[in-house]
Amino acid sequence: MADAFYLPDPADPDRFVSTELTRGPWSPDAQHAGPPSALLGHVIERCEPRPGFQVGRVAVEILGPVPLAPLTARAEVVRSGRSVELIQATLSSERGPVMQATAWRLKLAEPALDLPVEFLPTGAMTLPAETAAERFPSDQAIGFHTGIEYRFTTGSFATPGPAMCWIRLKHPIVAGTTPSPLERTLAAADSGNGVSAVLDWSKYLFINTDLTVTLHRHPIGEWVCLDAVTHPQPHGIGLAESALFDETGPLGRSTQTLLIAPRS
Structure with a gap:
């Protein structure tokens, strides 16, 4: 089995070969949106990097199924500035664009701002080492x-409803690199609708059309926790939202718009 989600193409720095680890739960031929979202984060961070800046928000649009095939990932700065800049990234297969993302990169305060302590984000979670690992229910041997x-602290895949779940990458997003905090967060955040599912997987599809992650800081360490809840509606549109944490406290929020439909 591959030891990374994507393999870089030595002949083309923008091309990445998808491995079986990217496979999602809906089709054996399509990727879970977590790895390609993280791949977009990978190229966004490498796009004209600026010391003292950090990505504060990434909005990913899923234009269609992402095939298990070679992908081209490119990013460019489309709005530059002294304190904030906008980056746009596109992920394409041989059929054309399959995902797009925009990211705001912001200048970090130097020196750090003297803010009222009582208004700074705080919070404690049950740590991943204190919980047992759980396997995702899938018919696919590799994905x-x-x-x-x-690692769930509340809820489980077998229990419908809100859940708190720690997620850790076992492999790098791109072979030969170490996953960045942003890559880890994007890969984990796309699981919000899965860990907090409220509908029977065998009877319904609940596929997200997008992923928006807003971070007031980047995670420390390998683990990202999702305090996730899914809000379905009878008309077939839903919302999954997650509060994001690492082992030291809150990070930010993520949201996913959901298409809900009966399985045919």
């Missing part, structure tokens, strides 16, 4: 679910 580790 995203085998490339990451899930």
Whole structure:
């Protein structure tokens, strides 16, 4: 089995070969949106990097199924500035664009701002070492679910409803690199609708059309926790939202718009 979600192409720095670890739960031929979102984060961070700046928000649009095939990932700065800049990234297969993302990169305060302590984000979670690993229910022998580790502190895949779940990458997003905090967060955040599912997987599809992650800081360490809840509606549109944590406290929020439909 591959030891990374994507393999870089030595002949083309923008081209990445998808491995079986990217496979999602809906089709054996399509990727989970977590790995390609993280791949977009990978190229965004490498796009004209600026010391003292950090990505504060990434909005990913899923234009269609992402095939298990070679992908081209490119990013460019489309709005530059002294304190904030906007980066746009596109992920394409041989059929054309399959995902797009925009990211705001912001200048970090130097020196750090003297802010009222009582208004700074705080919070404690049950740590991943104190919980047991759980396997994602999938018919696929190899996929995203085998490339990451899930540890629930509340809820489970077998229990419908809100859940808190720690997620850790077992492998790098791109072979030969160490996953950045942003890559880890994007890969984990796309599982919000899965860990907090409220509908029977065998009877319904609940596929996200997008992923928006807003971070007031980047995670420390390998684990990202999702305090996730899914809000379905009878008309077939839903929302999954997650509060994001690491082992030291809150990070930010993520949201996913959901298409809900009966399985045919």
